[in-house]
Amino acid sequence: MQNEKHHIVPYSTYIIILAALVLFTFLSIEVTGIELGGLTVAAALIFASLKSYLVLTYFMHLKFDKPYIRIMVGFVILVFLAVIIITFIDYFFR
Amino acid sequence: MQASSQIPHDVSYLDYKGKYKGLLAWILSTDHKRIALLYMFSIMTMFFVGVCLGLAMKLELIAPGKTIMGAQDYNAVFTVHGVIMIFMIVIPGLPAVFGNFLLPLMIGAKDVAFPKLNLFSWYLYIAGAILVISSVLFGDGSPDTGWTFYAPYSFRTGTNMLPAIFGAFVLGFSSILTGLNFIVTIHRLRAPGMTWTKMPLFPWTLYGTAWIQLLATPVVGITLVLVSLERIFGIGVFDPALGGDPILYQHLFWIYSHPAVYIMILPAMGAISEVIPTFSQKHVFGYKAIVASTLAIAFVGYFVWGHHMFTSGMSGTAQYTFSILTFLVAIPSAIKVFNWISTMYKGSIALETPFFWAMSFIFVFMIGGLSGLVLGALATDVYVHDTAFVVAHFHFIVFGGVGFSFFAAIHYWFPKMFGRMYDKTWANVGWIVFFIGFLALYTPMFYLGMQGMPRRYYDYLEQFHSANILSTLGSWVMTFGLAIIVINLFRSAKSGAIAPENPWNGKTLEWTVPSPPPVENFDDIPVYGEKDGPYEY
Numbered sequence: 067m068q069n070e071k072h073h074i075v076p077y078s079t080y081i082i083i084l085a086a087l088v089l090f091t092f093l094s095i096e097v098t099g100i101e102l103g104g105l106t107v108a109a110a111l112i113f114a115s116l117k118s119y120l121v122l123t124y125f126m127h128l129k130f131d132k133p134y135i136r137i138m139v140g141f142v143i144l145v146f147l148a149v150i151i152i153t154f155i156d157y158f159f160r
Numbered sequence: 161m162q163a164s165s166q167i168p169h170d171v172s173y174l175d176y177k178g179k180y181k182g183l184l185a186w187i188l189s190t191d192h193k194r195i196a197l198l199y200m201f202s203i204m205t206m207f208f209v210g211v212c213l214g215l216a217m218k219l220e221l222i223a224p225g226k227t228i229m230g231a232q233d234y235n236a237v238f239t240v241h242g243v244i245m246i247f248m249i250v251i252p253g254l255p256a257v258f259g260n261f262l263l264p265l266m267i268g269a270k271d272v273a274f275p276k277l278n279l280f281s282w283y284l285y286i287a288g289a290i291l292v293i294s295s296v297l298f299g300d301g302s303p304d305t306g307w308t309f310y311a312p313y314s315f316r317t318g319t320n321m322l323p324a325i326f327g328a329f330v331l332g333f334s335s336i337l338t339g340l341n342f343i344v345t346i347h348r349l350r351a352p353g354m355t356w357t358k359m360p361l362f363p364w365t366l367y368g369t370a371w372i373q374l375l376a377t378p379v380v381g382i383t384l385v386l387v388s389l390e391r392i393f394g395i396g397v398f399d400p401a402l403g404g405d406p407i408l409y410q411h412l413f414w415i416y417s418h419p420a421v422y423i424m425i426l427p428a429m430g431a432i433s434e435v436i437p438t439f440s441q442k443h444v445f446g447y448k449a450i451v452a453s454t455l456a457i458a459f460v461g462y463f464v465w466g467h468h469m470f471t472s473g474m475s476g477t478a479q480y481t482f483s484i485l486t487f488l489v490a491i492p493s494a495i496k497v498f499n500w501i502s503t504m505y506k507g508s509i510a511l512e513t514p515f516f517w518a519m520s521f522i523f524v525f526m527i528g529g530l531s532g533l534v535l536g537a538l539a540t541d542v543y544v545h546d547t548a549f550v551v552a553h554f555h556f557i558v559f560g561g562v563g564f565s566f567f568a569a570i571h572y573w574f575p576k577m578f579g580r581m582y583d584k585t586w587a588n589v590g591w592i593v594f595f596i597g598f599l600a601l602y603t604p605m606f607y608l609g610m611q612g613m614p615r616r617y618y619d620y621l622e623q624f625h626s627a628n629i630l631s632t633l634g635s636w637v638m639t640f641g642l643a644i645i646v647i648n649l650f651r652s653a654k655s656g657a658i659a660p661e662n663p664w665n666g667k668t669l670e671w672t673v674p675s676p677p678p679v680e681n682f683d684d685i686p687v688y689g690e691k692d693g694p695y696e697y
């Protein structure tokens with residue numbers, strides 16, 4: 067554990083990310099006021115994905131981690147996407 | 161790792177006297193071996209309860225009409241039986257007991273990566289178990305939805321659902337934390353030189369399992385929260401009257417619960433993959449194929465959940481998709497079976513108790529798996545869905561698979577865990593009685609289901625009587641066998657002959673430390689050389 071580099075992220079970065087997260091939260095609430103029909107869920111998921119992207123990269127330090135950890139996270143996201151797509155095979159064709 | 165100079169190297173984990181005494185020395189211990197035994201005794205206690213409920217159901221079904229309980233009691237009994245057996249026994253079973261005990265030993269580590277988190281997982285397990293039990297003891301009526309908590313009934317029924325649902329949620333947390341712990345342990349604490357392709361197969365299956373625990377369990381957690389919110393506030397996610405979709409509940413539930421069956425079966429397969437090479441005294445056949453099939457099962461297993469919902473009213477396109485994917489997942493399972501058989505070919509086979517359990521595992525697992533194909537095919541599933549056939553299928557797989565593997569594992573690793581040998585004759589008698597009882601108990605259900613007997617009813621038509629009698633008799637024989645096995649193991653743990661370090665001539669690392677292992681497992685962390693490997697006979 068000694069030979070791993072430690073990154074110091076300035077507070078300002080964290081604050082910018084926090085502001086972005088709050089902004090996205092408000093947007094995701096606002097967007098429910100617009101009638102999007104079938105895309106409502108997609109809109110909610112897009113905001114959720116953006117937010118988790120920020121949390122993962124900055125708060126959870128993925129940006130500074132070893133590649134294999136990033137690959138694992140990417141893999142998890144793929145599984146997650148596949149699960150959602152397969153679920154919608156039911157909803158779109160019902 | 162902190163310095164461990166105070167802990168003596170020649171004191172076994174069972175005899176070690178730490179800061180605390182008596183029970184506290186166990187429930188406050190962060191030693192992975194003690195935590196494994198904590199899990200083992202809690203799981204055995206719950207198993208006893210689950211078995212009693214199962215016997216009660218079989219007694220009710222010995223004759224048509226009401227025998228010992230009415231419809232509502234029967235509904236409660238199969239629900240609590242299912243919740244206990246699935247969430248408290250087969251899901252934690254092998255990872256929490258044998259995974260905890262053996263993972264560090266097999267990869268040459270002193271403990272898991274996060275020992276305190278490990279103990280915390282056990283506390284969560286106990287908390288979840290108490291919550292579920294409290295739903296039976298208090299409130300108005302025990303849960304009666306079945307272990308699947310299907311909406312809309314689960315938020316409509318007047319029975320005491322919330323503690324049971326919350327209990328399952330907490331049990332899920334325990335499972336997630338164990339998974340996380342194992343992933344980190346396997347990545348970071350393997351002995352120097354133990355590359356991925358030199359890691360024994362049981363840790364490999366724990367690795368696959370851990371990923372499922374980590375990724376799938378949160379889904380059921382959220383789902384259970386949603387059901388509770390539906391129940392308390394009527395939020396309208398699952399309630400059709402409020403524009404919700406009850407089939408969405410089934411999707412979310414099975415997105416977890418199908419992968420969960422692989423949480424159960426993968427480590428079971430892993431234990432069998434350890435037993436077979438040892439008792440054949442041969443290098444495991446197709447090591448890489450077994451590893452690949454483990455990962456393939458863990459991966460494809462995420463995408464087949466819809467086969468539980470063929471008759472729910474989901475779209476035809478989804479039905480085809482899930483049916484095809486279900487057939488795909490059978491392939492890696494079959495690969496493992498072929499590899500086990502090839503491992504035995506021309507081996508020098510020792511007919512010991514663990515080997516018998518492994519053989520019967522393959523037998524019942526094959527029957528369970530092949531009946532799964534009947535259920536995975538759309539045309540046949542329509543006939544047997546929600547009949548006794550499904551009950552037979554999953555008992556062959558879950559009880560036959562996980563249960564038999566658990567018994568194989570306990571008879572294999574018992575000398576290591578307790579430092580004593582068991583009485584082999586009684587162990588074999590217990591096995592054969594249990595096996596006969598098991599077949600008599602569940603085989604008739606295949607027949608009954610094909611004849612159209614529905615599951616989850618306390619009553620049945622006269623035409624189903626004779627097969628049900630056979631099944632009930634089987635439940636008694638099997639329980640008798642179980643009693644022989646458990647009593648034999650208990651007596652042997654106390655007064656069996658002292659076990660040597662390596663009674664079966666196994667080649668994995670746990671057989672290089674004394675039985676029972678010292679507190680810190682290894683005096684010096686073992687190093688794997690170029691030529692070393694887990695199964696070099």
Ligand code: HEM
Nearest residue numbers: 421424425467468490529532533535536545546550554557
């Ligand atoms: C080749 C392998 C398998 C196939 C094709 C298969 C297929 C199926 C299908 C289609 C069902 C739903 C039947 C219905 O409700 O109509 C089912 C139920 C079930 N299976 Fe499997 N299965 C397989 C292996 C397993 C394994 C490995 C496990 C567990 C370790 C398992 C545990 C269960 C359980 C618990 C249920 C019943 C759930 C319930 O409705 O209460 N199966 N299986």
Ligand SMILES: [Cu+2]
Nearest residue numbers: 418465467468
């Ligand atoms: Cu399934």
